[in-house]
Amino acid sequence: MKKNTGPKRMDDIARLAGVSKPTVSRALQDSPLVSDETKKRILEIARRHGYVVNRNAQNLRRRRTDTIAVVIDFPHLPDNRLTDPFHFELLGNITNALAVRQQDVLLCSSQSAHSGGFEHLLSNKGVDGIIFLGQSGHHEEFRALARTAVPFVVWGAHRDDATYCVLGSDNPLGGRLVAERFRSLKRKRAMFLGPRGHIEIEQRHRSFAESWGRAFEELEVPDLSFVASRDAMLERLDSGKPAPDAVFAGSDTMAMGALAALRERGIEVPADCSVCGYDDSPSAVHHSPPLTTIRQDTRMAGAILVERLMQAIQGTPAASVLLPTDLIVRAT
Incomplete structure (x- = not known):
């Protein structure tokens, strides 16, 4: 009679490993209740004998889908399109953190999510x-x-009245670091460049103002784009007023727009004007000249966002987190 060499069932894996069926189930779900040594032995036996976890059945039992919705909502992007390198990097790191936990991603626009209801x-x-x-x-x-x-x-800005889990960088610290940098460079005619109504940029602006402690110019732009910032800066430089000798932009993309305008009008950076962005996006280091900026750690952000969400899914209250920020001094 021919011996059966086909894939084993969970009962078979339990017998071969010398453990109970519930222990096998926990090991296959990477439960902390099973020691690493036992888990490793069970997984090795399961692979050797062709045992495949039925994820659909497992999820049905747990009433879980292992799918996370990511709702993208940046109203100050031009035409609400995702174009800023920082946002792509943040999204990529969230996706990577979810993949490590074997979670699928459903990308949603803010319009569809809010109109249909979150439930x-x-x-x-x-x-x-x-x-x-x-x-x-x-x-x-x-x-x-x-x-x-x-x-x-x-992902957003910390507020005292937030009753939900919010993860964001220390925007007030970022604003203070830029003001201190401009003061150390003996700058006198500072400018803040950014849109109104964007809570994170407003926090950077308010903290910069408090730390700068003197008058400074505010140049409002309609959105976070390179083009809007460049055009606004060109119009300002052509106004006949003295050019600023320091520009703090609310994002790296806006800072690069300002740099392009300064270059077009023959203003040397950093000799005549210092420029600082915010985000430390991938393009900041490759820009010519490399951009001085405030770093937001998107890898840490992605990992903690996913960790906090998993806590919430398991019914554990998830606390808000304030990420550290650092001034990255480069050539501007």
Whole structure:
């Protein structure tokens, strides 16, 4: 009679490993209740005998889909399009952190998510939780959502009245670091470049103003784009007023737009004007000249956003996190 050499069942794996069936189940789910040594032995036996975990059945038992919705909402991007390198890097690091946990990603626009309702995302779209990238204009909506059973976390700015888990960098510290840098360079005619109504940039602006402690120029732009910042700066430089000798832009992309305008008008950087951005996006180091900026650690941000969301999905309260920021001095 021919011996059966086909794939084994969980009962077979338990017998071969000398453990109970529940222990095998926990080991295959990477449970901390099983020691690393036992887990390794069980996984090795399972692979050797062709045992494949039925994820659909497993998820059905746990009432989980292992799918996370990422809702992108940056209203100050031109035409609401995702074009800034910083946002791509943040999204990529979130995706990587989810992949490590074997989680799938469902990308959603803010319009579809808000119009359909967040409970709709969990029930109809089959997701376990939501990561919101962008907070402007939805603070009260998030406060209301925190009173429901929807697990979610937000990338944005810290607020004293936030009743939900929000992860963001220390924007006030960033503003202070730039002001201190400009003072150390003996700059006198400082300018802040950025849009109004963007909570994270407003925090950077307010902290810069408090730390600078003297009058400075504010140049408002309609959005976060390179083109809007370049055009606004060109118009300002052509106004006949003395050019600024220091520019703090609310993002790296806006800083690069300002640098392009300064170059077009023959203003030397950093000899005549110092420029500082915010984000330390991948393009900052490769720009010519390399951009001085405030660093936001997107790898850490992605990992902690996912960690906090997993806590919320498991029913554990997830605390907000304030990420450290650093001044990265380069050539501008």
